[in-house]
């Protein structure tokens with residue numbers, strides 16, 4: 001029986017190869033020739049030029065397992081059972097070749113015959129007006145009417161601005177009542193019970209500037225299935241984090257801390273965040289990214305800092321992430337073999353980033369933690385703008401970082417008060433400049449070099465992080 005992550009990936013690629021698909025290796029996480037995209041965030045992303053017809057594909061049918069990074073899911077990591085910043089997307093693509101019927105029939109064949117999912121645990125969503133998809137699921141696949149659910153544009157229509165777009169149909173797996181029975185545990189909901197595993201996108205229209213949907217002469221298929229989610233079902237784990245695609249990293253961290261993975265909610269989240277962010281960071285660096293203060297590099301920096309912060313919660317006061325890169329390389333080798341070859345480079349980059357971060361973090365965090373303890377003792381829920389400003393001004397904590405940490409304790413930050421402090425400081429700086437304008441210039445020089453030093457340790461850019469999806 002197919003079970004491990006490597007086996008699932010191979011079974012998927014073999015299946016579509018047998019349906020005349022050209023199997024290609026994963027593209028690097030850093031997009032090539034696509035300035036609009038920070039990271040490859042879906043299986044189709046490296047093939048955009050084949051979809052819009054600007055390049056000829058090497059074959060009209062392609063299948064891949066693609067490494068992806070989605071920073072828009074960063075807050076979900078560790079909270080839901082199913083979201084990562086780094087994950088693998090299995091995808092089969094048709095460039096003007098087969099369309100809806102084959103895409104649906106093959107998807108069904110793969111999940112029920114190759115993965116052997118029980119048919120009555122699977123639910124299908126379609127776009128509300130897509131009668132064609134409805135007919136295929138009902139008549140060709142033979143699903144009962146009540147398991148084909150029509151959804152709105154937000155859930156089941158894929159469109160980004162003008163250009164190619166179309167309805168989609170998603171396959172969900174019912175993990176059972178023990179995975180949740182809240183109002184969020186519905187098809188397409190936030191809960192964990194109905195797990196969205198596979199999205200089949202039918203790119204059949206061109207959305208024009210005039211707001212019209214015109215049928216495309218060459219219709220495309222773009223599908224995406226989350227490997228970790230499928231693995232969680234086949235390995236019968238509670239969440240994606242206990243699958244063989246992530247758990248060995250968690251185990252390695254547990255070995256270092258001696259604190260049980262399931263000891264309490266807080267450490268469990270910390271383990272999950274660390275393992276998740278390590279996969280993103282390690283693979284991205286081996287694909288050519290480097291930490292910096294802007295764009296892609298800033299995402300890497302933010303992920304390393306976030307992982308280091310969670311590490312602190314489970315007792316790490318020294319750099320430790322770099323020691324886990326080797327284990328991470330072992331876990332992802334099936335899709336990212338380059339990481340093993342780049343091990344020393346990736347470890348060095350991660351280590352020096354951790355070191356520089358820890359220096360400033362240590363001081364600021366202690367102060368912030370004191371603030372939070374005091375507030376809690378006084379039963380207050382808002383950190384004052386003045387204290388948020390002290391953290392910013394003296395310890396280089398941008399407001400977002402303070403908010404992020406405070407919110408973990410259920411505490412808000414007085415943002416208006418913070419802005420007032422900022423304005424007052426700008427005013428003071430202006431006045432100081434006017435006063436010193438008569439001085440010899442030596443003070444200015446000194447001030448400039450001091451300012452440079454401060455900027456070097458400041459978390460500039462935290463706010464400017466652009467989300468790509």
Ligand code: ATP
Nearest residue numbers: 070073082083084087196197198199224225226229
């Ligand atoms: P969700 O609703 O769970 O956030 P999505 O609708 O945003 O998922 P799609 O954009 O449809 O996801 O991506 C196709 C597939 O990729 C999903 O069905 C899922 O299996 C997988 N996937 C998407 N986002 C993630 C993620 N952050 N971590 C792990 N797998 C993911």
Ligand code: MG
Nearest residue numbers: 070072073083
């Ligand atoms: Mg999503």
Ligand code: MG
Nearest residue numbers: 155170188196
């Ligand atoms: Mg979804």
Ligand code: MG
Nearest residue numbers: 170196198199
């Ligand atoms: Mg989806």
